[in-house]
Amino acid sequence: MNKIDTVSDTILQSKRVVVFTGAGISTESGIPDFRSPGGIWDKSDPNELTYQKFLASEVSREKYWEFSKLMWPKIRDAKPNLGHYAIAELYRLGKLNCVITQNVDGLHQKSGVPEEEVIELHGTVKWIICLECGARYPRRQIHSRLESGEKVPRCGICGGILKSATISFGQPMPERETRQAETRSAVCDLFLVAGSSLVVYPAARMPLIAKDNGAKLIIINLMPTPHDHYADIVIYEKTGKTLPQIVEQVKAKLN
Numbered sequence: 085m086n087k088i089d090t091v092s093d094t095i096l097q098s099k100r101v102v103v104f105t106g107a108g109i110s111t112e113s114g115i116p117d118f119r120s121p122g123g124i125w126d127k128s129d130p131n132e133l134t135y136q137k138f139l140a141s142e143v144s145r146e147k148y149w150e151f152s153k154l155m156w157p158k159i160r161d162a163k164p165n166l167g168h169y170a171i172a173e174l175y176r177l178g179k180l181n182c183v184i185t186q187n188v189d190g191l192h193q194k195s196g197v198p199e200e201e202v203i204e205l206h207g208t209v210k211w212i213i214c215l216e217c218g219a220r221y222p223r224r225q226i227h228s229r230l231e232s233g234e235k236v237p238r239c240g241i242c243g244g245i246l247k248s249a250t251i252s253f254g255q256p257m258p259e260r261e262t263r264q265a266e267t268r269s270a271v272c273d274l275f276l277v278a279g280s281s282l283v284v285y286p287a288a289r290m291p292l293i294a295k296d297n298g299a300k301l302i303i304i305n306l307m308p309t310p311h312d313h314y315a316d317i318v319i320y321e322k323t324g325k326t327l328p329q330i331v332e333q334v335k336a337k338l339n
């Protein structure tokens with residue numbers, strides 16, 4: 085029996101399947117992996133982009149918005165790939181409890197997984213938040229202000245500092261999402277990692293929480309991860325190739 089067969093059987097035998105995704109699934113949709121060597125952060129000084137520097141310096145904020153202005157159209161226009169669609173298909177088949185993602189691009193929702201079943205651990209690029217009063221602005225609104233020449237947009241209500249609703253290096257994790265992810269990880273019976281190198285914490289703790297609570301752990305990633313030795317099955321392959329094969333098998337066996 086090959087690994088694809090075993091994974092599809094494991095999915096069929098499981099009642100609560102959590103899929104955990106990272107940058108690897110989105111690079112196949114043309115979204116750069118910010119944290120890998122050669123990723124887009126390499127082109128600027130990553131220290132400039134920590135949360136602390138962002139708060140402390142207008143120059144850092146100007147660089148941040150310059151970068152955001154450049155990146156947003158790429159993310160806005162990105163399309164889900166076969167890996168995303170395979171996960172959405174699992175949902176339609178009644179075999180997906182939720183997606184926990186480190187990605188901020190919204191591609192799981194675009195592929196058809198309902199908003200409420202996607203836990204975004206590192207936030208989302210879709211919204212801009214005022215750090216003073218908490219007001220939320222749609223990204224396109226702030227983007228058009230940047231396009232018309234504003235360098236560092238401020239909150240229209242209180243004049244506070246605006247920032248993308250994503251989690252930057254050095255910024256605290258969102259409490260609600262982190263708690264939700266921990267709970268779902270603890271109660272699932274299968275935790276499937278797709279396209280994450282499992283090095284960014286606390287996100288990388290989720291598979292361990294699942295495993296410690298008795299779930300099976302499957303990891304699909306192009307490169308080895310530090311958690312491979314905990315996993316029941318590890319597949320070194322692109323998610324856009326492997327996930328559709330797995331879901332095809334699940335479908336075939338359901339019929």
Ligand SMILES: [Zn+2]
Nearest residue numbers: 214217239242
């Ligand atoms: Zn405000």
